[in-house]
Amino acid sequence: MDYSNIISFVTITILLIVTPGSDMALIARSTVSQGQMGALAAMLGINLASITWTILAIIGFVALVNTVPYANTALMLIGAIYMGNIGVKDIKSAVKVRRNKSENEKIETFSETKFQLFKKGLLVNASNPKIGLYYVTVLPNFIKTETNQGLYIFYMGLTHNILGFIWFMSFAFLLRKGANLMGGQSKEIITLLTGISLIAFSATAIYYAIGI
Numbered sequence: 001m002d003y004s005n006i007i008s009f010v011t012i013t014i015l016l017i018v019t020p021g022s023d024m025a026l027i028a029r030s031t032v033s034q035g036q037m038g039a040l041a042a043m044l045g046i047n048l049a050s051i052t053w054t055i056l057a058i059i060g061f062v063a064l065v066n067t068v069p070y071a072n073t074a075l076m077l078i079g080a081i082y083m084g085n086i087g088v089k090d091i092k093s094a095v096k097v098r099r100n101k102s103e104n105e106k107i108e109t110f111s112e113t114k115f116q117l118f119k120k121g122l123l124v125n126a127s128n129p130k131i132g133l134y135y136v137t138v139l140p141n142f143i144k145t146e147t148n149q150g151l152y153i154f155y156m157g158l159t160h161n162i163l164g165f166i167w168f169m170s171f172a173f174l175l176r177k178g179a180n181l182m183g184g185q186s187k188e189i190i191t192l193l194t195g196i197s198l199i200a201f202s203a204t205a206i207y208y209a210i211g212i
Helices: 003-018 022-058 061-067 071-099 103-110 114-126 129-142 149-182 186-211
Strands: none
Touching: 003 129, 003 149, 022 071, 022 114, 022 129, 022 149, 022 186, 071 114, 071 129, 071 186, 129 149, 129 186, 149 186
């Protein structure tokens, strides 16, 4: 891979990472739920899913799935339904807290273990249409040689994970600071917005999947 290809790849990867999606919404809700450590737990799940995509690309499974009729459509629909389910729960949670102002109720409603956040990060990113398309359609375009393809995919997947980790942890830090400035209602507001965002991403993914 020459320097022009490297620059193009990094640019496209950064644009993919910073584009709002279900992964960013999940980091936001995890930050609200468990702070910086909650965001880290979700980020580790997201990274594990990306690593899994990288391994599948290296062994050729991604290319094989791409040739199976409706395989990508099924994957997108599963991911969309899961995202939508999380979004609905978030909206219900925010509305419930809004109606009940007791401190105990707030803590109970937003309480999630770090393992739950990790699992959600893993499942959301494993079935994230944006990530699937990235590994199926984007990465192969930057491999210009027939030899060492697995090594190139590994380095590109590693780059994607490192850049994603830096971006999302920075995003979580800034979001946490902003939530502190917003005061006591920040959790309800952010949870409500992330719930709406996840439902919107879910609807978009379903529309795109059906249109394939």
